């Protein structure tokens with residue numbers, strides 16, 4: 001491939017699909033079968049009568065590979081639309097994380113202080129643990145987890161990114 | 174609720190799911206199904222028994238059913254249809270499905286499935302057929318509701334034949350076949366599918382850009398592939414028109430043979446690993462390349478780093494994922510080959526800019542020098558039959574006969590010699606497994622071709638190893654009196670493997686000798702066919718003539734030189750201008766690096 005590694009980039013791709021059996025397997029199979037990266041993938045129905053699902057996939061590759069990924073997604077029969085948000089202009093990316101921290105004494109105080117700084121909410125607490133909820137981009141959640149690690153980080157559950165373009169333009173069928 | 178479904182909901186249902194399936198097939202124009210029965214599909218077999226509109230051809234292995242449907246589809250332009258049972262029936266079909274996917278052949282394959290309430294229970298002959306076939310099909314369906322059945326069958330045919338054609342599987346649980354189901358007619362062609370809408374008409378701005386580029390070309394080439402054949406005979410006609418209008422040289426891929434007449438003076442032969450010297454040097458040295466319905470396959474490009482380094486490239490393809498996949502191009506055009514060619518012809522004629530006539534004449538002088546190398550020459554001396562000579566005589570004698578001729582092949586050296594020495598003047602006359610390279614393809618494919626063209630001459634050019642992979646289909650040929658001719662170039666080796674071992678692995682012929690071969694003459698006879706044999710050059714023509722004159726299935730066992738190699742050859746990892754020519758002809762370098770050996 002006459003593409004060099006300087007073109008390597010990350011891409012956030014939104015895919016509108018028919019909400020039918022097997023559609024997620026088709027998308028995931030495409031990535032594994034063709035050796036594309038998946039950094040995260042989220043999916044849920046997004047319309048009133050639950051006929052449409054929106055998949056958000058964060059991937060990376062050379063410009064040529066990312067174009068290939070979009071073309072391969074677009075030719076799947078149940079796929080309506082494919083949009084590369086990284087190219088579509090300013091867009092919002094959010095991820096939800098639930099983060100469990102276990103500890104006592106000074107560590108608990110420090111955990112709450114950090115959570116406050118990161119605008120993480122306490123959604124569960126016992127005498128030796130907290131569960132924090134936070135939303136943000138992946139970097140923010142990474143940073144929070146890194147700070148929590150020495151203080152007693154025990155478990156993390158993350159959704160992967162969802163994303164949407166700013167302004168009035170919309171991805172619909 | 175729409176009017177039709179309301180109607181369906183209130184009317185008492187009279188047809189079983191199996192009957193609905195058959196009626197939908199009929200509405201879709203199916204005349205023949207290639208299949209093999211089993212428990213899960215007995216309801217469909219029962220429905221087949223009670224009607225006459227659709228003919229069922231009983232194969233002897235499900236893989237062969239799929240290849241037969243491929244031969245049928247490729248030679249007619251229609252969708253081929255297959256019916257197999259659940260579990261082993263479906264898994265046996267997988268190779269054929271992937272073969273059809275790689276070569277863009279339209280098929281619909283019905284597979285039986287255990288009843289819906291047993292799915293997931295490891296029931297008898299249960300397989301996750303949609304899971305297994307997902308990467309081997311263009312699309313697949315599992316029908317879980319009777320109300321969806323007719324719609325799914327219609328949609329499957331639409332998906333199989335439109336856009337870039339390909340195989341579609343419909344998995345049919347037994348209860349869905351037995352229960353009553355509503356029938357709905359196919360939606361009108363004008364009504365678009367909810368999500369699947371392939372683009373067929375090109376962006377005219379891109380066409381104009383391409384034509385402007387071609388008008389400036391001093392050393393152009395048209396590289397035409399299987400997409401022209403997929404588009405239909407009209408596209409092949411337009412390709413000739415466009416070539417004659419422009420005066421450009423034309424090369425075809427293995428899958429494109431017949432898209433441009435081999436006898437046309439502007440034809441420079443097949444390109445790629447075993448392509449002609451002139452075609453590959455034209456590709457290497459051109460300044461403007463028009464790729465029409467081909468996919469820059471690795472067998473064609475050789476080492477991408479050195480592929481046609483000085484050219485601007487135009488790529489016309491119906492599948493956007495084919496474009497910029499292997500080779501970056503300056504002008505992509507998404508659409509149907511026929512429509513794009515028609516648009517190009519129109520724009521070329523309207524555009525007042527004259528083409529580079531002088532430069533083109535100079536280019537042709539260069540091409541004629543390369544042609545003068547006569548890269549396909551061979552020496553037929555003495556008694557031993559050269560495989561190239563056997564194909565050449567087969568070609569000449571069938572041409573003299575004036576009969577409509579269709580050629581299929583197995584996979585190996587014989588396939589390449591068939592591509593090099595048999596000429597095709599029309600599309601849909603050449604059926605070969607290009608993308609997957611499936612040994613065992615040719616005999617069942619020939620069967621499918623002969624079903625579609627009962628009076629034509631259908632010949633499978635075979636190797637002695639490949640033919641054994643679906644030899645059981647001789648029984649099918651004899652049952653249906655299909656006079657297919659199997660022309661075996663018997664070199665007692667898996668010749669293509671032997672050739673690579675000779676050139677790349679120090680002549681260590683590991684497991685590539687065809688030990689313990691059957692007596693092919695007796696084998697043919699045991700299937701109630703006719704066996705013929707030629708062991709010396711003097712017998713060759715007589716055997717071919719007798720084969721052509723026999724109105725029954727024939728196996729002609731042609732003993733050919735055992736150690737012949739197929740040239741020209743671009744070794745793996747090499748560039749087009751580094752091809753190896755046959756003995757006595759100097760060519761490029763023959764050294765293959767480890768990096769090259771890694772490639773297949």
Ligand SMILES: Cc1cc2nc3c(=O)[nH]c(=O)nc-3n(C[C@H](O)[C@H](O)[C@H](O)COP(=O)(O)OP(=O)(O)OC[C@H]3O[C@@H](n4cnc5c(N)ncnc54)[C@H](O)[C@@H]3O)c2cc1C
Nearest residue numbers: 398399400403427428445446447468491492510607608610
């Ligand atoms: C042993 C062996 C050796 C081989 N050696 C060679 C060789 O030397 N040379 C060679 O050429 N091949 C060779 N092949 C075959 C090779 O592997 C590929 O199958 C072949 O080159 C692909 O042909 P193609 O590019 O025409 O594409 P196809 O596989 O025919 O694909 C068709 C392309 O056209 C597009 N298309 C489909 N329908 C339309 C339409 N209506 N309009 C426009 N576009 C359309 C498709 O999207 C696709 O991109 C060999 C195979 C084997 C088994």
Ligand SMILES: Cc1ncc(C[n+]2csc(CCOP(=O)(O)OP(=O)(O)O)c2C)c(N)n1
Nearest residue numbers: 585586587612636637638639666667668669
């Ligand atoms: C199903 C399958 N298995 C293995 C191969 C690898 N392969 C390619 S060519 C070949 C040898 C074919 O031998 P033969 O049919 O005698 O043809 P020849 O090359 O001798 O003309 C083999 C084993 C293949 N293409 N298909």
Ligand SMILES: [Mg+2]
Nearest residue numbers: 636637666668
């Ligand atoms: Mg052989």
